[in-house]
Amino acid sequence: xxxxPELEAKFDKFLKIYPPGRQRxxxxxxxxxxxxxxxxxxxELIAEVARRCGVQPLQVDETVGYYSMLHRKPLGKxxxxxxxxxxxxxxxxxxLYEHAKKKLGIGNKEVTPDGLFSIExxxxxxxxxxxxxxxxxxxxxxxxxxxxxxxxxxxxxALHAADTVRKAQ
Amino acid sequence: MLYNEPSPLEVKVLTKRFELPNxxxxxxxxxxxxxxxxxxxxxxxxxxxxxxVKASAxxxxxxxxxxxxxxxxxxxxxxxxxxYIICNAxxxxxxxxxxxxxxxxxxxxxxxxMMIAGRAVDSHAGYIYIRxxxxxLIEVMDKxxxxxxxxxxxxxxxxGSGWAFHVYTHTGAGxxxxxxxxxxxxxxxxxxxxxxxxxxxxxxxGAWQSPTILNNVETYCAVPAIIRxxxxxxxxxxxxxxxxxxxxxxxxHVNKPGVYELPxxxxxxxxxxxxxxxxxxxxxxxxxxxxxxxxxVLKADECDLAMDYDAVAKAKSMLGSGGVVIMDEDTCxxxxxxxxxxxxxxxxxxWCIPCREGTTWLRKVLVRFHEGGGRKSDIDLMYDVARNxxxxxxxxxxxxxxxxxxxxxxxxRDEFEAHLDGxxxxxxxxxxxxxx
Numbered sequence: 001x002x003x004x005p006e007l008e009a010k011f012d013k014f015l016k017i018y019p020p021g022r023q024r025x026x027x028x029x030x031x032x033x034x035x036x037x038x039x040x041x042x043x044e045l046i047a048e049v050a051r052r053c054g055v056q057p058l059q060v061d062e063t064v065g066y067y068s069m070l071h072r073k074p075l076g077k078x079x080x081x082x083x084x085x086x087x088x089x090x091x092x093x094x095x096l097y098e099h100a101k102k103k104l105g106i107g108n109k110e111v112t113p114d115g116l117f118s119i120e121x122x123x124x125x126x127x128x129x130x131x132x133x134x135x136x137x138x139x140x141x142x143x144x145x146x147x148x149x150x151x152x153x154x155x156x157x158a159l160h161a162a163d164t165v166r167k168a169q
Numbered sequence: 170m171l172y173n174e175p176s177p178l179e180v181k182v183l184t185k186r187f188e189l190p191n192x193x194x195x196x197x198x199x200x201x202x203x204x205x206x207x208x209x210x211x212x213x214x215x216x217x218x219x220x221x222v223k224a225s226a227x228x229x230x231x232x233x234x235x236x237x238x239x240x241x242x243x244x245x246x247x248x249x250x251x252x253y254i255i256c257n258a259x260x261x262x263x264x265x266x267x268x269x270x271x272x273x274x275x276x277x278x279x280x281x282x283m284m285i286a287g288r289a290v291d292s293h294a295g296y297i298y299i300r301x302x303x304x305x306l307i308e309v310m311d312k313x314x315x316x317x318x319x320x321x322x323x324x325x326x327x328x329g330s331g332w333a334f335h336v337y338t339h340t341g342a343g344x345x346x347x348x349x350x351x352x353x354x355x356x357x358x359x360x361x362x363x364x365x366x367x368x369x370x371x372x373x374x375g376a377w378q379s380p381t382i383l384n385n386v387e388t389y390c391a392v393p394a395i396i397r398x399x400x401x402x403x404x405x406x407x408x409x410x411x412x413x414x415x416x417x418x419x420x421x422h423v424n425k426p427g428v429y430e431l432p433x434x435x436x437x438x439x440x441x442x443x444x445x446x447x448x449x450x451x452x453x454x455x456x457x458x459x460x461x462x463x464x465x466v467l468k469a470d471e472c473d474l475a476m477d478y479d480a481v482a483k484a485k486s487m488l489g490s491g492g493v494v495i496m497d498e499d500t501c502x503x504x505x506x507x508x509x510x511x512x513x514x515x516x517x518x519x520w521c522i523p524c525r526e527g528t529t530w531l532r533k534v535l536v537r538f539h540e541g542g543g544r545k546s547d548i549d550l551m552y553d554v555a556r557n558x559x560x561x562x563x564x565x566x567x568x569x570x571x572x573x574x575x576x577x578x579x580x581x582r583d584e585f586e587a588h589l590d591g592x593x594x595x596x597x598x599x600x601x602x603x604x605x
Contacts (some may be wrong), residue, residue, distance in 0.1 A: 017337040017339075019251065019294075022358070022377050024358060024359035024360075025339070025357055025358055025359045026359065027359040028340070028341070028342050028356070029340045031342070032301055032340055032342045053359070055359075059359075059360075062361060063359070063360065063361055066344060066361040066518075067301070067341070067342035067343050067344050067362075068342075068344060069301045069302070069343035070342050084508065085263045085508065086263050086264060086462050086494055086505060086508055086509055087264050087420035087421060087492075089504075089505070089508050090420070090421040090494070091421070091422075123261070123345065123512055123515060123516065124261055124262070124263040124264070124265075124345075124462075124512070125302050126260050126265065126266045126268075126269050126300070126302065126303065127266055127269075128263070128264050128265060128266045128418055128420040128426075128492060128494070129266050129418050129419055129427045129428050130172045130173065130266070130426070130427075131420060131426070138302070138304035138305060139305075140305075142172060
């Protein structure tokens, strides 16, 4: 498989930072960063990571089912993760999650037909004192209300539309 | 960046640079005592460093509260194997968001703490295991590490000492269980994060079968101040055997939720009223989870309490990770417990049966119970299942699920009974609970 030069540089670094002979340690970082670029963990990617780390593909495959951020299916371009754990629950996280599903017309771990958005109900993300919190991909948003979420989704849609126009020109 | 206003009641030791412009920059750090503690440590023997940390009465800030100096003293320094300094930045105990602000606002403090730990056990490499969701913090830490290399602070000749020390970041990818120290070690080795049988403890055989110090972010961040100003000065900030300050994460029904650095032993009611600005909407306090969702819940009348490890243990709960979750009179305790149990059922690694089956069945019974399908015998059943998990699981995750369950039944049995006989939940919005 071929990756961007940036990702290749990351891979090189991951293979160097662990003690000699311990390159298996690079599996999860490689998978997560590769997924950011390829959209999902495919069997081809698993074989590639296994080859580079010097392990069997099965040893890579078994990590994929364990870590909740690794996905075998592509997510939306904007993956909206809503926390409903205890601190968020107390201040409206659950209502926010229900609102997000209704607004986008999809359920948990589903993707909108245009591929733009996906939703996931997630566990505590470390924003408890500024809850309810969501993450869009890796970006945190604190003290989110349904109105703020609506605006955010609309802004992301507009951003994507502008991107599309720019690419077409 | 700060996400909440600081409180005038804070005692800022670990957070003293947070309000400076460019607080994360190396120049800011160097101009405010940065890396002076490491310089001082270079003139100390490993025994002296460990004695100073022992004198500080610093206890692990990840949750267990184990004395840090003692943990360091368990590492066999003469072992021919390499030794590793690992930082647990897998912050994921529900209610806890302090390691985030420590790394974001003062990354060099963490690096310096790890370097001093490295000197104490003759290690040459440190790894910061950062949860995958904290991608921006991996970037913050990588940038700080890069700056430290560029100025010769890290590297084969750290600060001109002739001693080598290297620091690397490692990303997790979503797993609460990896906050458990031995599961973290399996995870950093590229495996599923399954806890290991202890002993051997990580100090003897940790990462890559080598002696390893594994501490929480906040624990390492306290070390520069301890070495710089002396262990006794740090200890004096807190209460006996509970040295220093700690970062408390206030969340839930208070007017000013936020992360605040307060002396150990700070009274919980004062924390709610004076630091947290009192209860939201003038409501009454019902309950507090004092240290993250694994800790037994406290009823309002148990909250006149000094927040240190020993006083909270005496009140039959735990200081835990500093996540103080505050619940008002309108909170349905059955629903709160159900949400907590859903979390543990989701995060159980499945390796040992009491945890995997216990959390899953408790979740199922709680769902049925909260929906109005509960039987009176379920209340004791839930308590019994939890009691039989306690102390019988491979790692602390089983205990972490069992302890809140038992305390919720013990202290709020009346609320469980109020859900019996098909009665709807007496609390507003409770019926809206998402499908489990």
